[in-house]
Amino acid sequence: MKIAIVGTGYVGLVTGTCFAEIGVNVICVDTNSEKIESLKKGIIPIYENGLEEMISRNVKAGRLRFTTSLESCLNEVEVVFSAVGTPPDEDGSADLSYVLEVARTIGRNMQKYVLVVTKSTVPVGTAEKVQAIIQEELDKRGVNVEFDVASNPEFLKEGNAINDFMSPDRVVVGVKSDRAKKVMSKLYKPFLLNNFRVIFMDIPSAEMTKYAANSMLATRISFMNDIANLCELVGADVNMVRNGIGSDTRIGRKFLYPGIGYGGSCFPKDVKALIKTAELNGYKMRVLHAVEEVNDKQKSVLFEKLQKHFNDDLNGKTIAIWGLAFKPETDDMREAPALVLIDKLLKAGCKVRVYDPAAINECRCRIGESIYYATDMYDAALDADALMLVTEWKEFRLPSWAVIKKTMKRPLILDGRNIYDKKDMEEQGFTYHCIGK
Numbered sequence: 544m545k546i547a548i549v550g551t552g553y554v555g556l557v558t559g560t561c562f563a564e565i566g567v568n569v570i571c572v573d574t575n576s577e578k579i580e581s582l583k584k585g586i587i588p589i590y591e592n593g594l595e596e597m598i599s600r601n602v603k604a605g606r607l608r609f610t611t612s613l614e615s616c617l618n619e620v621e622v623v624f625s626a627v628g629t630p631p632d633e634d635g636s637a638d639l640s641y642v643l644e645v646a647r648t649i650g651r652n653m654q655k656y657v658l659v660v661t662k663s664t665v666p667v668g669t670a671e672k673v674q675a676i677i678q679e680e681l682d683k684r685g686v687n688v689e690f691d692v693a694s695n696p697e698f699l700k701e702g703n704a705i706n707d708f709m710s711p712d713r714v715v716v717g718v719k720s721d722r723a724k725k726v727m728s729k730l731y732k733p734f735l736l737n738n739f740r741v742i743f744m745d746i747p748s749a750e751m752t753k754y755a756a757n758s759m760l761a762t763r764i765s766f767m768n769d770i771a772n773l774c775e776l777v778g779a780d781v782n783m784v785r786n787g788i789g790s791d792t793r794i795g796r797k798f799l800y801p802g803i804g805y806g807g808s809c810f811p812k813d814v815k816a817l818i819k820t821a822e823l824n825g826y827k828m829r830v831l832h833a834v835e836e837v838n839d840k841q842k843s844v845l846f847e848k849l850q851k852h853f854n855d856d857l858n859g860k861t862i863a864i865w866g867l868a869f870k871p872e873t874d875d876m877r878e879a880p881a882l883v884l885i886d887k888l889l890k891a892g893c894k895v896r897v898y899d900p901a902a903i904n905e906c907r908c909r910i911g912e913s914i915y916y917a918t919d920m921y922d923a924a925l926d927a928d929a930l931m932l933v934t935e936w937k938e939f940r941l942p943s944w945a946v947i948k949k950t951m952k953r954p955l956i957l958d959g960r961n962i963y964d965k966k967d968m969e970e971q972g973f974t975y976h977c978i979g980k
């Protein structure tokens with residue numbers, strides 16, 4: 544089978560590569576010519592474990608290629624997946640301009656049947672809009688060609704994207720025709736040979752499922768951050784509470800980790816977009832408003848602890864930050880809590896030294912040279928008055944504290960992800976603050 548994936552970002556590139564890996568002939572399309580030129584040279588624009596080798600293998604096998612022109616390949620393919628961005632608009636709703644532009648290009652150029660699948664996260668009703676635009680363009684051309692639309696929201700996690708795609712918990716597909724259902728079954732069957740976990744449903748339900756899933760996960764995080772903040776006030780330990788509730792099978796252990804707020808390209812914008820969808824339908828998502836409010840506040844918690852420690856006198860202090868990406872194993876800094884923290888530190892007059900195993904370049908592009916980019920975690924901690932752990936990369940789990948203590952100006956650690964043991968840190972001579980204890 545031959546397919547096109549439009550949008551070669553975190554989702555599109557992984558989707559295209561994984562389909563190629565199971566034998567599908569894939570053309571990845573992106574309007575960003577720099578990105579496509581790099582990919583053609585074997586340079587991968589994002590950090591995602593295992594992706595580079597998989598791309599190179601499939602390019603060599605002739606199953607994966609890259610182009611800037613959807614027009615040029617549209618009539619060779621049976622399916623077009625649209626995985627372009629849906630960033631938040633000024634009012635919080637999802638900006639659908641890229642998704643609708645893809646639909647327009649398809650309508651203007653298609654000459655034979657194609658199944659148009661939206662993989663981007665889009666509000667209920669988007670498939671209808673995509674269908675209407677394609678039809679409008681066909682009508683303008685006076686062409687009568689059949690096509691189908693489908694919704695196939697993506698649930699992969701950056702940092703584990705290949706595993707998630709190759710071995711998904713489930714695949715959600717919204718369709719309205721048997722033909723579309725058959726094509727989607729055929730495409731996903733190879734990933735789910737022993738246990739076919741494709742959940743077919745109507746298109747609006749599929750569109751809604753993605754927002755409901757991300758909003759539920761964001762809710763768990765904000766709930767635990769609220770509990771953690773209260774634990775600090777009443778003298779409880781959130782780690783013990785987490786263990787206590789997570790062992791209840793009705794609750795489960797995942798997404799119960801308190802920290803410094805959720806970030807990334809999905810949770811913040813998807814929560815906002817769902818709130819907006821509700822608003823447009825005359826309904827208020829009260830829980831999600833609270834989820835956002837808690838999250839916004841939580842991004843300042845580590846800074847406030849630092850401020851309190853130094854009695855509001857941060858001017859001239861040198862602060863080391865370990866971790867910039869919004870989570871480990873990615874270079875993605877969209878809505879990363881580190882950005883809020885760095886901004887507050889600079890405004891308070893601090894000198895900031897940062898290190899991240901993958902996101903240094905991304906950070907440099909975003910905030911320039913107003914901070915020092917360290918070569919490793921020890922370099923970041925050099926002469927620092929405090930060290931703040933922001934992203935829990937594995938290499939930060941067991942550093943040589945003796946070296947760090949010698950090179951820091953003051954032995955002060957603020958752990959935004961609760962990865963260190965308070966007693967252990969204090970025994971080694973550090974003052975230690977974390978979340979919810």
Ligand SMILES: NC(=O)c1ccc[n+]([C@@H]2O[C@H](COP(=O)([O-])OP(=O)(O)OC[C@H]3O[C@@H](n4cnc5c(N)ncnc54)[C@H](O)[C@@H]3O)[C@@H](O)[C@H]2O)c1
Nearest residue numbers: 550551552553554573574575626627628629641663664697
């Ligand atoms: N990143 C994630 O972890 C993740 C997970 C699940 C779902 N999603 C959703 O998937 C979608 C894509 O997310 P992403 O993180 O991959 O975005 P991204 O910003 O990394 O990539 C989007 C790509 O689309 C390209 N593009 C824009 N308009 C185009 C057009 N008309 N034709 C061709 N290419 C075009 C851009 O140049 C860019 O390379 C979003 O809706 C997002 O919410 C993302």
